[in-house]
Amino acid sequence: MEPFVTSDTDNPALSGLRARIARTWNDLSKSERAVCRVLSSTSAEHILYASAAELGTQSGTSNASVVRTLQKLGYSGLSHLKQEVAAPFSSSVSPEVRLKTRIEHIGQDLARIQQETWDEAASLIELARTSNDDDAYSAAITLLMRAESIYCYGLGASGIAAENLALRLRRTGLTTRRLSTDGFRLADEVMNLGAKDILVIFAPGRVTRDIDVLLDHAQLMGAGVILVTDELHDRLSSRVDTILTAPHTPTGLTSESLSAILISDVLVQGISAVAPDAALRSSQLLNDVRARLGY
Incomplete structure (x- = not known):
């Protein structure tokens, strides 16, 4: 050890x-x-x-x-x-x-495995709940609502949270895309990022070269940035518009993206509450397309 x-x-x-x-x-x-x-x-x-x-x-x-x-x-x-x-x-x-x-x-005690996993999940959820106040969520929701396009980025396990947010935001009627590549191809995905757009970055504890470049590019283009993180508040606060805290699993017992996914869900529900008519129209359109596809 x-x-x-x-x-x-x-x-x-x-x-x-x-x-x-x-x-x-x-x-x-x-x-x-x-x-x-x-x-x-x-x-x-x-x-x-x-x-x-x-x-x-x-x-x-x-x-x-x-x-x-x-x-x-x-x-x-x-x-x-x-x-x-x-x-x-x-x-x-x-x-x-x-x-x-x-x-x-x-x-190998299954009862203990189950209990400790649920206990950690409950603790992480409570910590995430108390770490983000209404003002933090309101600031993020306002940025998302005013954006022409929303770009969601997450590397590795954080990509699950980014995909969840992108999918659910699209279903509320907001123009959203998931940045699904890294490295060389990432440039193609963000080249159209503009001053009226918002970049949402899920980065628990590391600033990779891709994240560093994304932040620089957003600043150069005048785009807003929402950061969802566990440890990078002090390091990146001057480079983003608002930060939401997503506690990371301390042991690996639970999913690395658990709290980040739940924070995404709060944002989506907040947007639906602020603009219910748009969310309803989008939901009806989605169900109509599904019906024509036979689902």
């Missing part, structure tokens, strides 16, 4: 956790201190896969005490802490090592 995964010093999130505990210690209750003792002596690997219930049992408290303690420390919940712990693990450890670690941790 890579040393920083379980090291007390090499994972910055663990150092940050212990610093928060030290600053808050005098204000903690007996049960909260018990939770902190477990958290401060737990490896990064264990935190990634532990549930609030497990940490509650280890500390002799409860899952509610764990969540309450984390919130007092400044985290929104356990998923928030996991996101911070996972950052160096996800970027520095190969997928094969992460997969091996996940298999070794979960084992």
Whole structure:
């Protein structure tokens, strides 16, 4: 196993956790201190896969005490802490090592596999829900509604979210296309991007050369940019119009695009609510074409 995964010093999130505990210690209750003792002596690997219930049992408290303690420390919940712990693990450890670690941790117990997968999904959804307020969604919806054309881009697993948004936006009546290539052919797909268009980029944690060029091209053309990301807020905030937070899976138990897909769904429903007549006309046209195709 890579040393920083379980090291007390090499994972910055663990150092940050212990610093928060030290600053808050005098204000903690007996049960909260018990939770902190477990958290401060737990490896990064264990935190990634532990549930609030497990940490509650280890500390002799409860899952509610764990969540309450984390919130007092400044985290929104356990998923928030996991996101911070996972950052160096996800970027520095190969997928094969992460997969091996996940298999070794979960084992072959189907009940446990099911429970941990659902637990992580629920935590990610809650973190995504609380990370984006109405103003962030409103800003993105306004940009999309005013666009002449919308271009949706996502690399790898993020492409699933980009495809979902492009498909569903088209069904509301908005002119939308999915940027489905990268590298050399990507130039063909964005050469007509204009000042009245919007580029939606799904980029959880890496700025690839393609993304860098897309951002530069959008700025050169005067097009607006909506960024859906987990880790790139600070790095890219000056180059985009608005940002929506899509927490990335810290363990690989759930789909990498889970929260991004749900954020796309919120945008689509928001647009349908703002312009119901257009959405209805588009839906009727779609069903008419399907009927003529025999569906």
